[in-house]
Each structure stands twice: as C-alpha cells, then as structure tokens.
Amino acid sequence: MRTAIIRGKELDQETVCDALALFFSSDFLGFEDISPVRLNTADVIIVDLCKAGDGDLHRLRARRAALEAFPRIAIVTKGHRTEIQQAEALGFAYIHFADDPVGTLVKRVRDLGAPRPLSALPDGFSRPMAAAYEKTGAVLEDMHLASITDSPIPVDRSKEGARDLLNVLESDGVHAWLKAVKTHHSPTFGHSLEVAGLAGWFANELGWTRSECLQVTAGGLLHDIGKSRIPLAVLDKPDVLNEAERDLVRKHAEFGYQIIKHRTEVDNETKEIVFFHHELLDGSGYPFGLSADRISLKVRLVTICDLYSALTEERAYKETLSPRQAIAVMNKMDRKIDQDLYRTFRSLILPREGFGRVQRA
Ligand SMILES: [Fe+2]
Ligand SMILES: [Fe+2]
Structure with missing residues (x-):
C-alpha cells in the first residue's frame, strides 16, 4: 500500500503524517506538486490542511478532479471550524484531527486502501x-x-x-x-x-x-x-x-x-x-x-x-x-x-x- 501525503512546505515540526511513513511507502508532496502523474501510484491520499494558506487551498480546488479519483483523508486541527469547513467543501469524506492517535489514522488508511497484496516482494522469491x-x-x-x-x-x-x-x-x-x-x-x-x-x-x-x-x-x-x-x-x-x-x-x-x-x-x-x-x-x-x-x-x-x-x-x-x-x-x-x-x-x-x-x- 502506498500513500501520497500532501502538505505545506513551511511545516517545520513532525506531524501525524510523518509517522505514516513507518507503515506505508509514502510520497510527500507540496500543494504545487499535485498532478495525476505524481499521484498515480498512490492508494490513499492524505492532505494536511493544518496551516494551509490561501494559495494552497486555491491549488487544491484547481486540482480537485485529480484528487477525486482516490480515497482521501484530510488532516485538520481539532476545533478549527474553518479547516473543517474547508475539508468538507473540498469533498473530503474522512477527516482526522491532527492530535488524535496516529494508530487511528493508520487503521483508516488501511481500511480505505487496496487489500494487502499477497506479497510486496519482487519476483524471484519462493x-x-x-x-x-x-x-x-x-x-x-x-x-x-x-x-x-x-x-x-x-x-x-x-x-x-x-x-x-x-x-x-x-x-x-x-x-x-x-x-x-x-x-x-x-x-x-x-x-x-x-x-x-x-x-x-x-x-x-x-x-x-x-x-x-x-x-x-x-x-x-x-x-x-x-x-x-x-x-x-x-x-x-x-x-x-x-x-x-x-x-x-x-x-x-x-x-x-x-x-x-x-x-x-x-x-x-x-x-x-x-x-x-x-x-x-x-x-x-x-x-x-x-x-x-x-x-x-x-x-x-x-x-x-x-x-x-x-x-x-x-x-x-x-x-x-x-x-x-x-x-x-x-x-x-x-x-x-x-x-x-x-x-x-x-x-x-x-x-x-x-x-x-x-x-x-
Ligand atoms: Fe536496538
Ligand atoms: Fe536493532
């Protein structure tokens, strides 16, 4: 299973998204990197809306069609009404609060993603x-x-x-x-x-x-x-x-x-x-x-x-x-x-x- 994690580049501290990289192969993209080609290998997309600026939201809206082909989760700050409304307006069915346990997010990604393949090993092994x-x-x-x-x-x-x-x-x-x-x-x-x-x-x-x-x-x-x-x-x-x-x-x-x-x-x-x-x-x-x-x-x-x-x-x-x-x-x-x-x-x-x-x- 592979995740694409989209977030602003100005985030300087470790977030719940970083922990996902332990559980899934993860590509970290900036809002300006969203394109069908870059998202192509993802099974689930996670968008961190915490501290997303107006320019970031504009880019998300402009590329909404590319995102809609995937199951996707928005990360928002708990109690931040604007961020929650933005996530809903952008069509995110799943919202995860940034301070909630990473385990909940890992489970959600697993539920949304493709079933685990028999093996992620390349050919050549028994x-x-x-x-x-x-x-x-x-x-x-x-x-x-x-x-x-x-x-x-x-x-x-x-x-x-x-x-x-x-x-x-x-x-x-x-x-x-x-x-x-x-x-x-x-x-x-x-x-x-x-x-x-x-x-x-x-x-x-x-x-x-x-x-x-x-x-x-x-x-x-x-x-x-x-x-x-x-x-x-x-x-x-x-x-x-x-x-x-x-x-x-x-x-x-x-x-x-x-x-x-x-x-x-x-x-x-x-x-x-x-x-x-x-x-x-x-x-x-x-x-x-x-x-x-x-x-x-x-x-x-x-x-x-x-x-x-x-x-x-x-x-x-x-x-x-x-x-x-x-x-x-x-x-x-x-x-x-x-x-x-x-x-x-x-x-x-x-x-x-x-x-x-x-x-x-
Ligand atoms: Fe050790
Ligand atoms: Fe060790």
Whole structure:
C-alpha cells in the first residue's frame, strides 16, 4: 500500500503524517506538486490542511478532479471550524484531527486502501518466502500499532509469523531472507525482520529447541519496538545524527521496556531481549552497562545478530559493509560479545558461494 501525503512546505515540526511513513511507502508532496502523474501510484491520499494558506487551498480546488479519483483523508486541527469547513467543501469524506492517535489514522488508511497484496516482494522469491515476508511484516506493523495505541501486543501472531519464518529459513536459507528484507520500504522494519531471521536461523544452526528458536525469532521482531517512540525524522535522518539525536535513539531500549513491562502477554525472556539487546558483556553497553552474568544467552544471541544487521544495512549516513567487512569489525569486539556464540556465527554467516544456502559443516 502506498500513500501520497500532501502538505505545506513551511511545516517545520513532525506531524501525524510523518509517522505514516513507518507503515506505508509514502510520497510527500507540496500543494504545487499535485498532478495525476505524481499521484498515480498512490492508494490513499492524505492532505494536511493544518496551516494551509490561501494559495494552497486555491491549488487544491484547481486540482480537485485529480484528487477525486482516490480515497482521501484530510488532516485538520481539532476545533478549527474553518479547516473543517474547508475539508468538507473540498469533498473530503474522512477527516482526522491532527492530535488524535496516529494508530487511528493508520487503521483508516488501511481500511480505505487496496487489500494487502499477497506479497510486496519482487519476483524471484519462493511463495513460502513471500508469504512469510508478508506475514511477519504485517505482525511487525501491528506490534508497532499496538505500542502506539496502547492495545495488546499480538504475541500469538508474532509466534505464528516466527514459525513460518523458521520454516522458510530451513527451506530457502538465511541469505535469501536477508535479500528479501532489503526490499522493505521501512529501514526500521526491514532491520527488525532481518534480526528476527538471523536470530531464528542462528539458534536453529546451534541446535536450540524449536521453542527457543521461536522465542528469539519473535524477540528479534520485537527488539526495537521502542523506536516507535522516536520521530521518523531522527530514525530515518539521511545525515549523521548529532549528540542529542544519538542519545534519543539510544533511549529506544528503555522506551521498548516501558511499552512492554506491564504487558502480561509478553514473557520475561522476551522483555530482556527488548531491554538488554544493547548491553555488552564487558559492561560498556547501554542502558545499564550490565555485567556479563546478567545477560542471558538469548539476549547475547540477538545482540550478535543485531550488530551484524546494523553493520551490513544500507543507510544514507553510513558506509554499508559487506558480510566480510562486518565480520572484520565484529572480530575486534573481543570481550564485548559472547565469543563462543560469535565464533560459530562467523563460521556460518559468510556466504560460501554467493547467495546460496549456508550448508551445515
Ligand atoms: Fe536496538
Ligand atoms: Fe536493532
């Protein structure tokens, strides 16, 4: 599903529209950019009328015919009679108040948009892979939605998605999964899908029980849930973060724990994965600088997968490392990460022949 978000360029603060980009591929357009060609790929159009000037409204009226071909939602300021009247006069059937929860808006967009395709994956992936990608992606969206709307985290569905993911990791191999998740529109969601796949695959290679494999896979899906509290402008910033932004991003482990700490549907080991996945065994991690004896094996495993994913992912502000370059960086982490786990991970993850199935030794 794709949204086109039309808003004035003078808006300098994060709005409810920015959060939509986490859930849908979104094109941000100015009022002067409205044209059938620019709107062509959208399933739903959202127009932010807050602070729209006379010129913006004039452009909207002039291009009304182009907009009417799509389901569309107007964002207005609550209690602002003029904006509400303008939205009605422009033929918007759906109005969302700017201060209302983003979850309500996400649900509305989903209701109005085209039904979810079987898979957003390009050709070349197996059907089970496409289905697992679709299911785990949807679970991830729903978990983030639950975190921002204060509704129950869909734990059963995340376990179901983890089960399907483990099955395709066995049939198609982890490298096919890593290739698939690179296509996700959201770098944040793509990363969580990647960590989930790496964790499930690695635990399976280590011979852990099925339920342990499921737990770290589902834990990988959930581990960065706290990022739902960090503005997308920071998470997806194309430049290097400043110190304040870096501190804010580092808070995501605490935010994640705050989101799930009272949720009885999430078990304690999964809570530890969320809270402690940036802790390092020599005490140099965050948020607490825990010592090694406080960090469980499951957390250690997710940490290794998380580090590898972060080093190899493509982000505008940093160099993308190849698997071998990432392993060279992790080799220097020495006592920070569990060396027994890491040595095995290293021997398994490097592709032997391009993107083939990793063979058991
Ligand atoms: Fe994290
Ligand atoms: Fe992460």
